[in-house]
Amino acid sequence: xxxxxPESSDSRIIAHVDxxxxxxxxxxxxxxxxxxxxTAVVQYNSWKGGGLIAVSYEARKDGVKRSMRGDEAKKVCxxxxxxxxxxxxxxxxxxxxxxAGSEVVSILAxxxxxxRASIDEVYLDLTDAAETMLKETPVESLESIDEEVxxxxxxxxxxxxxDDKESVREWLQRRDADHxxxxxxxxxxxxxxxxxxxxxxxxxxxxxxxxxNKMLAKLASGMNKPAQQTIVSFASVKGLLEPLPIKKMKxxxxxxxxxxxxxxxxxxxxxxxxxxxxxLQDFYGVNTxxxxxxxxxxxxxxxxxxxxxxxxHGSGKTFPGPRALKTLAAVEKWLKELCEELSExxxxxxxxxxxxxxxxxxxxNAYKSTDTDSHKKFPSKSCPLRYGAGKIQEDAxxxxxxxLREYLGAYTGSQCCGWGITGLSVxxxxxxxxxxxxxxxxxxxxxxxxxxxSSELSDEKFVLEDDPLSPSRxxxxxxxxxxxxxxxxxxxEAPVTHDISSFDRYENACKxxxxxxxxxxxxxxxxGAESCSTPKQNELQLRSPVKESKxxxxxxxxxxxxxxxxxxKEKGTSSILRFLQSNSCSSSKQDNANALQETKLLSSGVxxxxxxxxxxxxGSQNGRSTNTxxxxxxxxxxSVVEELPPELQEEVRTWLRPQKRANTVKRGSSIAHYxxxxxxx
DNA sequence: ACGGCTTCCACT
DNA sequence: TAGTGGAAG
Numbered sequence: 028x029x030x031x032x033p034e035s036s037d038s039r040i041i042a043h044v045d046x047x048x049x050x051x052x053x054x055x056x057x058x059x060x061x062x063x064x065x066t067a068v069v070q071y072n073s074w075k076g077g078g079l080i081a082v083s084y085e086a087r088k089d090g091v092k093r094s095m096r097g098d099e100a101k102k103v104c105x106x107x108x109x110x111x112x113x114x115x116x117x118x119x120x121x122x123x124x125x126x127a128g129s130e131v132v133s134i135l136a137x138x139x140x141x142x143r144a145s146i147d148e149v150y151l152d153l154t155d156a157a158e159t160m161l162k163e164t165p166v167e168s169l170e171s172i173d174e175e176v177x178x179x180x181x182x183x184x185x186x187x188x189x190d191d192k193e194s195v196r197e198w199l200q201r202r203d204a205d206h207x208x209x210x211x212x213x214x215x216x217x218x219x220x221x222x223x224x225x226x227x228x229x230x231x232x233x234x235x236x237x238x239x240n241k242m243l244a245k246l247a248s249g250m251n252k253p254a255q256q257t258i259v260s261f262a263s264v265k266g267l268l269e270p271l272p273i274k275k276m277k278x279x280x281x282x283x284x285x286x287x288x289x290x291x292x293x294x295x296x297x298x299x300x301x302x303x304x305x306x307l308q309d310f311y312g313v314n315t316x317x318x319x320x321x322x323x324x325x326x327x328x329x330x331x332x333x334x335x336x337x338x339x340h341g342s343g344k345t346f347p348g349p350r351a352l353k354t355l356a357a358v359e360k361w362l363k364e365l366c367e368e369l370s371e372x373x374x375x376x377x378x379x380x381x382x383x384x385x386x387x388x389x390x391x392n393a394y395k396s397t398d399t400d401s402h403k404k405f406p407s408k409s410c411p412l413r414y415g416a417g418k419i420q421e422d423a424x425x426x427x428x429x430x431l432r433e434y435l436g437a438y439t440g441s442q443c444c445g446w447g448i449t450g451l452s453v454x455x456x457x458x459x460x461x462x463x464x465x466x467x468x469x470x471x472x473x474x475x476x477x478x479x480x481s482s483e484l485s486d487e488k489f490v491l492e493d494d495p496l497s498p499s500r501x502x503x504x505x506x507x508x509x510x511x512x513x514x515x516x517x518x519x520e521a522p523v524t525h526d527i528s529s530f531d532r533y534e535n536a537c538k539x540x541x542x543x544x545x546x547x548x549x550x551x552x553x554x555g556a557e558s559c560s561t562p563k564q565n566e567l568q569l570r571s572p573v574k575e576s577k578x579x580x581x582x583x584x585x586x587x588x589x590x591x592x593x594x595x596k597e598k599g600t601s602s603i604l605r606f607l608q609s610n611s612c613s614s615s616k617q618d619n620a621n622a623l624q625e626t627k628l629l630s631s632g633v634x635x636x637x638x639x640x641x642x643x644x645x646g647s648q649n650g651r652s653t654n655t656x657x658x659x660x661x662x663x664x665x666s667v668v669e670e671l672p673p674e675l676q677e678e679v680r681t682w683l684r685p686q687k688r689a690n691t692v693k694r695g696s697s698i699a700h701y702x703x704x705x706x707x708x
Numbered sequence: 709a710c711g712g713c714t715t716c717c718a719c720t
Numbered sequence: 721t722a723g724t725g726g727a728a729g
Contacts (some may be wrong), residue, residue, distance in 0.1 A: 070712065078711050080729090093729085094711050112712095119713070145715070145729065281727055341714055348709035388723090394709090407723060449709085 038207055040157040040214035041150060041331060043244035044135055044222070044235045046128075047253035049147035050081035052231050053127045054110040065089060065104050069097045070112040070119040076101065077111065084253050116364035118344045121146075122372070130229050132335050137224075138217055142332040150241055151221075152331035157213035164213075176219035179237075180251045182263035198260075207261050211237055215258050222256065242327040243267075245277055264325040269297035276322060283315070299323035336380055336458075342368040343390070343452025351394070351447030355428075358448055362389075362423045365453045370416035373455055377414075381463065384455035387412040387419060389426040392450035393434055405434045405448075412455055423453050 046052065050068040055061045065086035069077035076097020089104035097109050113120045128146040135141055140152040176199065177192040184194050198204075199212045214237045222233055236247025238259035246267070247257040259267060273293055274284040287293040291302065291310065299307075300323050308316030321327060342365045352358050376382050388409035395403075408426040413419065435446060 074710080080712075096711085121713075125714095147729085278727070283726090337715070339715065343713060345710075345712060347712095351709090386722095404724080409722065450712095452713085454714085 037239050037326065037328065038154070038210065039239055040153045040210050040237065041239065041241050041244045042153055042214060042218045042235050042237050043144075043241065043248040044149050044151065044218070044233050045248045045252075046131060046147035046231055046233045048081050048083050049127070049231070050112075050124050051083045051110075053124055055083075056127075056230050058110070061108050061110070064108050065091070065106055066108040066110060067091060067097075067100055068112060069109050071114075072097055072109065072111055075099075076109070080112070116368055117361075118342070118364060118368070120368070127229070127231070131225055131231060131233070134225050134228055135221055136335055138221060140331050140333045141335060143335050143337065150244065150331045151218070153214045153217050153237075154210075156217050157210045160213040160216065161209055173219065173223070175223055176216050178255060179215050179219070180255060180257040181260055182247070182250075182258065182267055183260045186263065186266060205261050207239065211239070211258055211260060215256065218256055222254075240325075240327040241329045241331065242277065242322060243325060246271075246275075268323065268325055269295065269300075271296045273299070283311070286311075287319075296323055336376075336382070338458060339454055339456040340369060340372045340376065340384070340458075341452055341454030342366075342372070343450065343454075345392075345450045347449060351449045352451070353447050358427060358451065359420075359424055361451055362427065362453065363420050365451060366420040366423050367416045369453050369455055370414070370419050373412075373414065373419075376458070377461075381461045382458050383414070383461055384412050385457035385459065386410070386455065387422055387426070388454050388456060389423050389430065390450070390452045390454070391427065391430060391448055393431075393446055393448050395435070396445035396447065403434060406430050419453070427451075 051066050054068055055066065063085065064083070065088075066083040067079045067086055068081040069079050071077045074096075076099075079091070079093050079095050079097065079100060082091050082093050082100075086100070086104050086107050089107075091100045091104050091107060095103075100107050100109070113123060115122075124146055128143075131147075132141065132143050132149055135149050135151060138151065138153060138156045142150040144150055174192075177195050179195055179199075180190055181195055181198050184190055184198055199215065201208070204212070218235045218237055222235060225231055225233055232254035234248050234252045234254060235256040236244040236250070236259065237256060238244040238247055239261075243259045243264065247259045250257045272295055273287050274280050276284070276296060278284075279287065287299070291298075293299050293302075299319060302320070304317060304320040306316075307319045310316065311319065344361065344365065346352050346361075352361065373384055376384070386409050388407055390407045391405040393405040408430045410422055410426060413422065431446070
């Protein structure tokens with residue numbers, strides 16, 4: 028899974044911001060009398076007091092751990108305050124925490140590119156902001172800076188026990204510092220300010236790590252909690268990683284980490300240094316091997332994605348042991364609950380963010396009481412997503428039945444034959460911003476034309492029908508049957524506004540009929556992401572081919588850690604495209620502003636000059652054709668690049684000179700005179 | 709047969 | 721593409 032993304036001499040300024048015991052804070056804001064008390068959030072308290080999902084730092088001191096039961100927590104910490112997660116439709120409802128997370132994201136996105144990494148974590152790329160600050164902020168003003176930044180922990184200092192504010196102040200203002208450390212210092216100021224804003228506006232505290240890449244930033248954010256920030260200075264990287272238990276590294280907490288320990292005797296990150304890149308590649312494949320080699324040295328080129336919103340929504344519940352669902356009726360009942368929640372969240376996403384989801388997926392866990400030996404898994408199934416709780420539910424039930432048949436094998440009436448469902452979940456994915464504005468409407472009709480003229484569309488009568496949305500029609504779901512009325516979107520369950528639902532329909536139409544991706548712009552952009560990456564491919568050193576025979580996993584353990592991941596996916600290149608899609612990369616203030624701005628950009632033709640060649644290729648199943656775009660690097664007009672936002676200019680130029688680390692050269696030389704060795708001015 | 713629920717990613 | 725599995729929190 029980890030992937031090689033080598034990056035040498037990386038001068039980005041990356042922050043990882045992590046909310047402190049977030050769910051607890053959300054509850055404490057709701058009930059301020061809980062502040063300062065040992066507190067934990069539990070879900071479902073009937074069985075052994077419920078499971079803890081967040082624990083305050085006061086309670087942690089007493090040894091309370093997440094994943095204790097409420098009862099155990101009471102034992103080690105009798106005064107603990109247990110707050111229950113809200114329950115809706117018979118299941119835990121995390122929406123208040125999600126909403127609180129959005130509050131935070133919208134604040135943290137004010138400076139630099141922001142990536143929502145989870146409900147309570149974000150990454151920030153503050154490179155540009157830090158550089159600007161380094162250029163424009165006279166050193167004197169740093170002396171009057173707020174206390175918060177002085178509470179930073181600077182790793183190279185704290186290892187010597189010199190963590191006091193005076194030392195930190197001195198470190199932050201060192202004039203002979205490495206340029207990269209100066210940028211880090213600027214990043215620390217920016218992050219401190221952001222954290223204060225978060226506190227002021229949400230009452231939530233958070234901790235942060237400031238470093239040159241995501242991996243180190245993430246590592247650092249957890250080192251001094253709560254409500255503190257940690258800077259990984261250039262000089263501290265080696266000392267930080269060397270003694271670090273390998274399992275503490277993100278991505279190595281699981282089987283890969285275990286394999287490193289067991290198979291290679293690697294217990295700390297430092298131990299990894301003894302292995303050549305080739306050796307690691309022999310064991311784990313080219314990509315993972317290179318990735319390991321790099322992270323051991325503190326290198327990680329992973330980009331901060333400009334994404335403020337989740338990529339999918341899901342709603343699920345487990346039915347452990349005795350509570351397993353044994354009848355179709357019971358499954359249907361719970362699917363209804365889950366689908367209602369999902370639908371609500373989809374509606375909200377639609378209204379707030381103008382996005383629609385395209386795929387509905389059903390997951391289930393099941394057992395057969397008959398043969399305990401067969402460890403067959405209940406297959407997950409998906410289909411096009413139709414809006415409206417009732418439709419989602421109907422489709423989910425169909426998916427379930429298809430899965431169940433497959434799970435049980437041909438025969439059986441699928442009723443009371445000794446099966447049980449221990450887990451159910453529905454999720455919505457492939458979420459894209461809705462096109463809006465006149466040009467999109469034009470494309471809408473254009474797209475429609477394609478739908479009808481497009482070759483295949485076979486036999487089906489539904490092409491011309493009013494509501495071509497039913498997933499039941501999709502040939503991949505023989506299980507389903509279309510009984511529904513043509514009566515389109517809504518009815519009682521889907522109060523969708525007209526314009527929106529029509530867009531929704533058209534998207535689904537285009538998709539269902541498999542006649543090309545729905546908007547011109549979206550398909551251009553997403554396919555462009557692939558073609559744009561070509562110039563960069565050679566950045567990945569894919570040297571020695573993996574010899575599968577030498578893979579040394581325990582036979583039942585790790586199979587393959589992605590030795591064949593292609594170099595064609597370059598996150599760096601996609602952010603420009605994302606910018607064109609959503610304009611969320613840099614300074615956008617609010618989530619829901621993105622979709623709107625997106626279309627302005629798109630329809631203003633900004634993307635055109637970037638797109639040098641257009642070609643179409645046959646689509647997969649239907650012989651449909653999809654437009655895609657590519658360009659030749661040397662054909663890009665410089666003036667086009669200059670029109671882009673600064674942080675993207677950088678990126679584009681990087682593609683154009685794939686061999687160089689544009690970053691270091693450019694940044695280093697142009698602003699080296701700031702923070703001069705002696706007091707400036 | 710309980711750690712519940714959610715999200716993301718890579719691979720095939 | 722759809723479906724699977726790992727990882728994280």
